[in-house]
Amino acid sequence: MTEAEPVLRLQDLKVHYPVRLGHGFGKSMLRAVDGVSLDIGRGECLGLVGESGCGKSSLAQAVMGLVPVSSGRIALNGREDWGADRLARARMVQMVFQDPFSSLNPRQSIGQSLGGPLKLHGVTNRSEREDRVATMLRKVGLNPDAAGRHPHEFSGGQRQRIAIARALIVEPQLVVCDEPVSALDVSIRAQIINLLLELKDELGVALLMISHDLGVVEHMSDRIAVMYLGRIVEEGDWRKIFTAPAHPYTRTLIASIPDPARPDAGWERLRGEAPSALAPPAGCAFHPRCAQAFGACRAGGVPEFTGLADDHRARCHLLTEGASR
Amino acid sequence: MSDDVLRIEDLTIALRVEGRDHPAVEGVNLTIGRGEVVGLVGESGCGKSLTALSVAGLLTAPMHVSNGRILIEGQDVARLSNRSLRSLRGDRIAMIFQEPMTALNPLMTIGDQIGEMFVLHRGLGARAARKAAIAALDRVQVPGAARRVDDYPHQLSGGMRQRVMIAIALACDPALLIADEPTTALDVTIQAEIIDLILELCREQGTAVLMISHDLGLVARICNRVAVMYAGHLIEEQAAERIFLSPHHPYTRGLVGALPRLGRRLTEGQAALTEIPGTVPAILDYGAGCRFAPRCTRVMAHCAAATPETTQLPQGGRIRCFLHD
Numbered sequence: 001m002t003e004a005e006p007v008l009r010l011q012d013l014k015v016h017y018p019v020r021l022g023h024g025f026g027k028s029m030l031r032a033v034d035g036v037s038l039d040i041g042r043g044e045c046l047g048l049v050g051e052s053g054c055g056k057s058s059l060a061q062a063v064m065g066l067v068p069v070s071s072g073r074i075a076l077n078g079r080e081d082w083g084a085d086r087l088a089r090a091r092m093v094q095m096v097f098q099d100p101f102s103s104l105n106p107r108q109s110i111g112q113s114l115g116g117p118l119k120l121h122g123v124t125n126r127s128e129r130e131d132r133v134a135t136m137l138r139k140v141g142l143n144p145d146a147a148g149r150h151p152h153e154f155s156g157g158q159r160q161r162i163a164i165a166r167a168l169i170v171e172p173q174l175v176v177c178d179e180p181v182s183a184l185d186v187s188i189r190a191q192i193i194n195l196l197l198e199l200k201d202e203l204g205v206a207l208l209m210i211s212h213d214l215g216v217v218e219h220m221s222d223r224i225a226v227m228y229l230g231r232i233v234e235e236g237d238w239r240k241i242f243t244a245p246a247h248p249y250t251r252t253l254i255a256s257i258p259d260p261a262r263p264d265a266g267w268e269r270l271r272g273e274a275p276s277a278l279a280p281p282a283g284c285a286f287h288p289r290c291a292q293a294f295g296a297c298r299a300g301g302v303p304e305f306t307g308l309a310d311d312h313r314a315r316c317h318l319l320t321e322g323a324s325r
Numbered sequence: 326m327s328d329d330v331l332r333i334e335d336l337t338i339a340l341r342v343e344g345r346d347h348p349a350v351e352g353v354n355l356t357i358g359r360g361e362v363v364g365l366v367g368e369s370g371c372g373k374s375l376t377a378l379s380v381a382g383l384l385t386a387p388m389h390v391s392n393g394r395i396l397i398e399g400q401d402v403a404r405l406s407n408r409s410l411r412s413l414r415g416d417r418i419a420m421i422f423q424e425p426m427t428a429l430n431p432l433m434t435i436g437d438q439i440g441e442m443f444v445l446h447r448g449l450g451a452r453a454a455r456k457a458a459i460a461a462l463d464r465v466q467v468p469g470a471a472r473r474v475d476d477y478p479h480q481l482s483g484g485m486r487q488r489v490m491i492a493i494a495l496a497c498d499p500a501l502l503i504a505d506e507p508t509t510a511l512d513v514t515i516q517a518e519i520i521d522l523i524l525e526l527c528r529e530q531g532t533a534v535l536m537i538s539h540d541l542g543l544v545a546r547i548c549n550r551v552a553v554m555y556a557g558h559l560i561e562e563q564a565a566e567r568i569f570l571s572p573h574h575p576y577t578r579g580l581v582g583a584l585p586r587l588g589r590r591l592t593e594g595q596a597a598l599t600e601i602p603g604t605v606p607a608i609l610d611y612g613a614g615c616r617f618a619p620r621c622t623r624v625m626a627h628c629a630a631a632t633p634e635t636t637q638l639p640q641g642g643r644i645r646c647f648l649h650d
Contacts, residue, residue: 051512051513051514052512155604157604158604185368185369185539185605186368186539186540186541186580186583186584187368187579187580187583187601187605188601188604189583189585190582190583190584190585190598190599190600190601191600191601191602193585193598194597194598194600197595197597212512212513213513213585214513214587215584215585215586215587215589216585218585218587218588218589218590219585219589219590219595219598220585238590239591242587242588242591243591252514253513253514254587256513256514256516256517257513257542257587258517258540258542258543258545258546258547259542259546259586259587259588270514270515270517270518273482273484273485273512273514273515274512274514
């Protein structure tokens with residue numbers, strides 16, 4: 001293993017679900033994730049954005065090993081085959097969920113919720129476990145005596161701190177955060193965002209930050225990937241994505257955020273809604289909603305990535321054929 | 326009679342627990358003129374939805390209006406019989422809720438649900454109501470309205486369902502539309518379309534809008550005036566274009582600072598977001614003083630002793646804070 005080995009490397013990852021269409025209509029394939037290649041480096045935060053149904057949560061679950069992968073590769077720290085060694089895999093990657101009310105066991109004390117994983121991962125000494133739980137609770141800004149209490153005694157923001165502590169206690173190298181702040185109140189969001197960034201710097205843990213909130217993603221990410229109907233359509237350094245977005249979809253996403261500081265700036269509307277992943281449009285999947293679509297977008301097949309800079313690429317026919325029109 | 330469509334005077338809504346009243350909303354004053362769009366912002370539990378429900382006469386036990394008046398076009402809601410209240414709702418006041426899936430009846434076609442409004446409030450027959458329903462669907466830009474009128478809610482996407490909700494709400498040209506987080510359940514790309522649609526239709530008819538949201542950015546972008554609630558008190562009200570640029574109450578300032586805004590990182594760097602420490606108090610724990618005092622960074626000795634009065638801001642607007650006494 002070299003220092004340059006990414007914490008996570010996805011190669012042409014596909015997650016397809018068979019869907020029964022109703023009696024007599026046979027089966028179809030829902031292509032939730034359809035050929036995604038991505039790297040996340042050590043201590044890096046990758047923001048993954050897209051509308052609901054674009055496959056971002058399926059991607060997260062595949063990384064966690066929670067859904068079967070149809071094809072492609074997932075390498076964690078360069079290792080692909082974890083076989084039956086699920087514990088070792090779990091030490092590599094942990095997850096924080098959206099809803100802190102349903103992701104903590106209401107019948108376990110916080111100490112049990114945090115100590116359980118430690119025990120499972122071979123910390124057999126009880127007082128050592130208690131020490132590590134207390135240290136972790138302090139790290140996420142809670143009083144160590146929280147260990148003796150139960151989830152219902154905590155507010156939403158505090159529970160999300162506990163969920164973060166539980167994810168970090170086995171010292172993973174990657175934490176998958178699926179909309180970690182969208183269930184929280186505005187005044188609490190800033191606390192959790194600041195906490196995640198502090199812990200990322202302090203512990204050097206990499207984050208896969210999934211969110212529909214571009215403001216949150218811009219604030220937190222080192223790199224950003226934009227997903228549309230199962231594919232990454234643009235990927236790059238956060239500055240590039242926000243200052244020079246290349247894909248029309250990225251541009252509309254950014255323009256659809258109301259900017260209160262500039263109330264006169266027009267906001268852009270996107271035509272129609274995202275098509276179903278069961279029947280994605282031919283050609284570029286975005287063309288029915290794209291204001292700049294031309295012949296190649298409908299007939300030219302799925303556009304390949306065009307490299308725009310060192311760390312910036314997008315899949316759009318405008319960048320290849322469109323440029324010579 | 327004044328021109329105000331809605332006039333809320335010194336409204337107090339109490340939660341009755343074991344025979345004792347605990348005020349959940351206290352001393353709220355708010356007026357909305359014809360054609361005006363007013364935003365009501367706050368975190369969950371601040372009383373913004375309770376205020377809206379009381380306007381529509383929809384409060385249920387253990388919540389009840391214990392003080393103050395609500396006038397709709399000069400009529401006192403509290404003095405109306407259930408029967409006249411029912412004919413007021415849907416006709417003069419309409420509501421759009423956050424979740425279009427649960428607000429629509431899954432067993433009725435959308436045509437019947439829209440048509441119902443014309444049957445109940447306009448006395449139309451079935452055939453005329455169906456015609457009116459198709460016209461209403463057309464008005465909210467549902468493509469192929471004549472076909473779609475026989476669809477059931479489950480056949481529609483989230484954005485289309487919200488359009489149907491808007492068609493129902495605006496069917497009888499109400500004087501006041503209450504929109505309770507109308508786009509929170511939708512993707513950001515759909516949000517702009519839905520909001521624009523609501524505003525366009527209301528502008529045409531001169532309908533007043535009370536827009537309830539936790540999203541200060543959205544509200545500041547689309548409203549004429551914005552009122553901020555915290556723990557049952559209306560703590561600040563200003564013109565929309567000012568509230569974001571010069572918030573005066575420490576809580577409003579905190580909300581503005583806690584928001585990761587697009588473009589902010591480019592100019593200000595990844596500096597920590599302003600946190601509002603602590604959490605919102607529970608209704609039963611509301612103390613005597615300013616309810617924001619325990620979380621306020623500029624708290625003074627007398628803040629905890631008494632509730633500040635509402636005072637006028639020199640540049641227009643109102644505030645409830647000792648710093649501005």
